[in-house]
């Protein structure tokens with residue numbers, strides 16, 4: 001855990017279509033995380049198969065790839081203290097029916113196959129996902145808010 005930990009957060013096609021982009025970004029921004037990369041991407045099935053390589057073979061995999069390739073996603077990298085674990089807590093459980101109110105999925109979703117957002121599940125996977133979605137690299141800048149967010 002460090003203040004420079006990074007996580008890959010993605011608003012899925014249903015989150016974009018439902019107008020939840022601003023709401024999801026706002027939660028990470030106001031929590032104190034630093035936005036270090038952001039873009040709208042209509043990903044190919046091949047790219048999404050790499051992103052979800054660990055799930056290849058699952059019964060829901062073809063449907064998942066079709067859903068994720070059905071429209072643009074918002075790809076983002078957020079940085080800050082314990083970003084990976086905290087990001088997952090902010091997202092809620094994979095199945096929105098099990099997500100607590102106050103989490104993104106718990107407030108805006110009902111179905112596991114339309115759960116509006118993705119967040120890395122480990123620091124190692126976060127770094128892999130960041131390289132996959134941002135091969136061009138990430139902009140460096142000083143976040144002046146940091147002195148007010150961290151001791």
Ligand code: UDP
Pocket residue numbers: 055060064093094112113114115117118119121
């Ligand atoms: N998923 C699904 N059915 C399932 C399990 C997962 O459609 O039974 C989808 C769901 O959109 C989930 C994604 O596959 O977000 C990736 O699954 P994972 O287990 O990695 O969940 P996550 O890390 O997104 O919470």
Ligand code: MG
Pocket residue numbers: 119121
């Ligand atoms: Mg996952």
